[in-house]
Amino acid sequence: MSLDVARIRAAYPALAEGLTHFDGAAGTQTAGTVAEAVAAAMTTSIANRTEANAPGRRSLRLLAEARAAIADLVGGDPDGVVLGPSATALTYQLAGLLSADWRPGDEVVVSRLDHDANVRPWVQAAGVAGATVRWAEFDPVTGELPVDQYADLVGERTRLVAVTGASNAIGTVPDVAAIARTAHAVGALVCVDGVHAVPHLPTDLAALGADFLVTSAYKWSGPHLAAMVADPARWAPLRPAKLMPAPDTVPQRFEAGTPAFPLLAGLRAAVDHLAGLAGDGTGSRRSRLRHSLAAAQAYEAELLDRLLTGFAARPQVTVYGAPQRRCPTVSFRIDGRHPAEVATALGGRGICVSSGDYYAYEYFTTMGLRDTGGGVRVSIYHYNTADEVDGLLDAVDGLIDGQHRG
Template sequence: MAFDVERVRAEYPALDEGFVHFDGAAGTLVAEPVARAVASVLRGAVANRTTAFAPGRRALRILADARAAVADLVGADPDGVVFGPSATALTYTVARSLARTWRPGDNVVVSRLDHDANVRPWVQLAGQHGVQVRWAEFDPQTGALPIGQYGELVDDRTRLVAVTAASNAIGTRPDVAAVAATAHAAGALVYVDGVHATPHLPTDVTALGADFYVTSAYKWSGPHIAACAAAPQLWAGTATDKLLPSPDEAPERFELGTPSFEQLAGVTAAVEFLATLDDTAPGTRRERVTASLAAAHRYDTRLFQTLLEGLRSTPGVRILPAPEGGAPTVSFRVAGQHPAETSAALGEKGICVFAGDYYAYEYFQTMGLRDSGGAVRASVYHYTTDDDVTRLLEAVAAQA
């Protein structure tokens, strides 16, 4: 395996501060090449978009490069990549646009396993348009999202199915392709939340069957900006509110206001960096980023198994169940402690973990844990080390 964690860690200057980071599910550290790219735009002559002079042409190139980078990361068409300030904002934009065609008697299907950003926009827009909301339930005993239920939930009045590619709470990776096949057979669109999945394994939106796929760059070593990928013809056939002078063409029609060119440059740099995680990977950037994420995934999986086994063997620790093969993320509680107390105690030791519901609102409501503080979440990323895992396990054991 050509993944060298020490070489990779050297590209994250924030690691020099000495904290142990298991908080990647909430946002990863920024790689040095990304910081340089962002700073370069801020320091350089980059104007708003125009072909009239060089600084304006640079802005056009920065935007085009970022679309191409995201397309290589997720296997999409660059002309179908729309940027926005966050996955939540983009999902609201798409929901408002698609809901224009919904009618009373239609329905949408959402999942209780999802981050609320892929639930509430659809629920709220459905309520505004008199559309029924149908819920896909996860199995509380296993953390799995049973696929068979979609055959009963989806019918010829289903307009959209929203599903996560990986749970940000427990890492579960549903069979999105099977969900999409059921939805498409009924003529429904599929909106996939790829925010937690994209950082941890190669993504192919076509293989997933995603009509829309949203991802956030700050979850994969980039800046705070998000992208939603869809087929250009799908964007072209979707109406949206916009200013009269702004472009009528997609994808620009869905990007409200002037984009952040420095963040877009950071997106391109982040994808370029991800493509170097396996420094022996040959081929196109798409081929290199796919091979690199696969190599990082193998590394993450080994570390995560060590973490899981350690937590399971620690008396007083309760792990929230999840199927094997998910994203390297675990939620747990320490007996007798409020999750926020556990998180703060670990934080005092320089170990960064989050506590709460992490916006997985429906999941924690269903599990009966939200009102009592949710859980503590630890997520492995490709800069995590064996020593990091040991420090976390020792610190949790001291709290249990």
């Protein structure tokens, strides 16, 4: 199944500004239907949740539709979808709840490949509980996260393994299912950071072996909301602090305060947008999502190959990591140029990229790059084009030539 990229680009109003957006890992542009759904919800009568009147029932429906959309996106149960403001906030909440039962001698396993949002909450929770933190290391040359090391890292005292679904720095897609099998063999739980993986790969909670998976809607064309997904039975024994009158049911008891109802409308619209990227519009939304994201994955892989081939032809460019399976995300440096300088120069040409460590703190620290500016990140999304990749390569040539003249 192929993508009609011209049709897809037309669905993103921000692209009309003429900028090239290679910063999807920091947040994609918003689909027009998402903005329309948010605006419609904000201009329609909405009340807090109640069955007593139409505005209250409308709010209940928006919440239910958002949970169902997330469940379809990742292959979960709507009753196990906890919504929140960010992946970081939700992971901190989960870490606090799970670690309440940890004791000295218990162990947690984290990865140096991960975004810090799936590292620091667990490290800090372990510190409070007196538990031991064990580190999974990545290969500094390939950027792979070897599965074999988990046989030594995971043991009878392991309570949790935290691992990324895809590196937000270099795109590595670890074998999460194999890591989860090792963890589950000793009764440990697995928390997967799906923030960078879900926008680029068809996701299946059960196939991954994830007990908990977090995703952020603004990384896949939606509003600034996030969701932590698990089997409702996983949530059942966890008791968060909450207000006395607040619901005590799952998943409601994990969501403090009144939801942002217009953003919930946007979240559902974003999932519907993804489901319509490719195909004829038939079948269940879950089926359409899998087909559309597979088509987007194939298209993005073509652009990634074009980018990597171009970088390989330029010896002044160093690309970090060469994982066999990766999302379309690359970190690089140009000889003699500070990453922030490169990002600013590209921005001046209308090419939007990120620089620094992008919260991949452990990766850039391990590589010895963090104190000297980290890297420059190019993150491809399904609205990017081959011409944009070529334009980026031309701009990089300009920076290389300028360095030589300097």
